[in-house]
Amino acid sequence: MxxxxxxxxxxxxxxxxxxxxxxxxxxxxxxxxxxxxxxxxxxxxxxxxxxxxxxxxxLVRWTSKISKGSVNLVKKSTGFILFGSAAAAQKRAEKGLVEFIEGDFKAARKDLLKSAHNVQAPVLNYLAAARSAHELGDETQANELLLKAEEVASEDSLAIIITQARIQFSAKKYEQCVATLEKARKISPRNVLVLEYLRNVYTELEDWESLERLLPELNRNKVGSEEERLALSDKLYLALIDLAGEQASRMQTKNAIARLQEVWEDLPKEVKKRPAMVGAYVQQLRRYDGDAIAENLLRRHLQKDWQDELISLYGLLAGEDLDRQLIQAENWLKQRPADAALLLTLARLSLRNELWGKAREYYQGSIKQKPSAEACAELGRLLAAMGEHELSTQYYQQGLKSAANVQSKLPLPKPA
Known part of the structure; x- marks a missing residue:
């Protein structure tokens, strides 16, 4: 101024x-x-x-300056003698980083440590050397080098914490890794790499509840591709439904169904529309005699959004009104007369209503459209109960061939 x-x-x-x-x-x-x-x-x-x-x-001040200059000169001279020039150290550090990237961890550790004393950013040397030591199986040295990196870092470096978490994850020390990553989140809550590692470690631990709490952050910060996020979401919510099923197994039937319904209601609206989720939930309800609830849900879902993978499941359910259930499926058949899965479902519902002839017709119609081991085996069972053993055997054999999908080329004994 x-x-x-x-x-x-x-x-x-x-x-x-x-x-x-x-x-x-x-x-x-x-x-x-x-x-x-x-x-x-x-x-x-x-x-x-x-x-x-x-x-x-x-005079004292002048003498002090001369002394300091002499000390610095001695330090520089000693450093030069022991470690070479700064330019040489920088080249060696670069060489060590290249060796680290190429996977030559033994050479990388040596070059990175030799040059760490005379480069501008020694923290990089120590971090890469720590990773190299870990890859070589020397966990003790890896931890020591991480401590050295902390000493030379100007502040609480996120890179150091992430490196430590990476080493812990690789060593399958998942609980320690979670604690380290939570520390990293305090420094950088939206760091994509930190969130990615948290996603991976929660998946390895099968800590689905923690992963569910993390999922909004993963979506908000676009961690992974859209396909990966959708696959993770499916895996997470299917696991939560299975977990609810395991919890329900330790309860009485009424409480078990209530627990399953509670988990289902807590799922996001868009998740409950996915066929895989509906199918998993219906299967869990079947385990605890919740057919009536499952049939009602599945019927309403199919009326809004038809999925072939769910129609077969509808025939396995015994709803409150079996006649109405059969009529509903026959109404669907008017729109999809050549649907093999729907014909199989109608055959099963006909059996529940003790309509043996109609069941036989629907089974044969399903097999005509698309032979399947299930349809053949169930029709064979029905025909055996109706006394038609020879025809029953033929369908059983056809079912076995459908299950194998190809006829074996292995030799068989010739008829006598």
């Missing part, structure tokens, strides 16, 4: 006045200083003593 000329003039006049006043004091009152120690005494004027003290102070 520049001072106004008036202030500058005032300062100059003050300095001149001070010099004149000091000269006046020296001429009219020189003062007196006596220094005595033992039998020796030194006398001098006050102003001479002042000049002497100032001179000594300047």
């Amino acid at each position: 520049k001072l106004p000329w008036k202030i500058k003039l005032l300062i100059l006049l003050s300095i001149i006045a001070g010099i004149f006043y000091l000269d006046y004091l020296v001429q009219h009152d020189s003062g007196y200083v006596l220094i005595a120690f033992g039998n020796t005494s030194i006398e001098m004027s006050f102003w001479f003593a002042v000049v002497l003290i100032v001179t000594l102070l300047l």
Whole structure:
């Protein structure tokens, strides 16, 4: 900041006045200083003593600067002798990083540690060297090098924490890895790499509840591709439904169904529309005699959004009104007369209604459209109960062929 000329003039006049006043004091009152120690005494004027003290102070300061310069020179010389020049160290560090990327961890560790003392960013050397030590199986040195990285880092470095988490994850120390990653999240809550590692470690731990809490962050920060996020979501919610099923197995039937319904209601609306979720939930309800609830849900879902993979499941359910259930499926058949899965479902529902002839027709229609091991085996079972054993055997054999999908080329004994 520049001072106004008036202030500058005032300062100059003050300095001149001070010099004149000091000269006046020296001429009219020189003062007196006596220094005595033992039998020796030194006398001098006050102003001479002042000049002497100032001179000594300047001499001490000058000597200190020379000493520091000498020490720095010695340090630099020693560093040069032991580690080479800074340029050489930088080249060696670059070589070590290339070796690290290429997977030559033994050479990388050596070059990175040799050059760490004489590069501008030694923290990179120590982090890569720590990873190299881990890859070589030396966990003790890896931890020591991470501590060195913390010592030379200017602040609490996120890179150090992520490296530590990466090492812990690779060593399958998942609980420790979670704690490390949570520390990283406090520094950088939206860091994609941190979120990605948390996703992976929760998946390995099968900690579905923690992963569910993390999922909004993963979606918000677009961690992974859209397909990967959708696959993760499916895996998560299917696991939560299975977990609810396991919890329900330790309860009475009424409480078990209530637990399943509670979990289902907590799922996001768009998730409950996915066929895989509906199918998994219906299967769990079947385990605990929840057919009526499952049939109602599945019927409403199929009326809005038809999926072939769910129609077969509809025939396995015993709803509250079996007649109405059969009529509903026959109404669907009007729109899809050649649907093999729907015909199989109608055959099963006909059996539940003890309509044996109709069941037989629907089974045969399903097999005609698309032979399946299930349809053949179930029709064979029905025909055996109706006394048609020869035809029953034929369908059983056809079912076995459908299950194998190809006829074996292995030789068979010739008829006698």
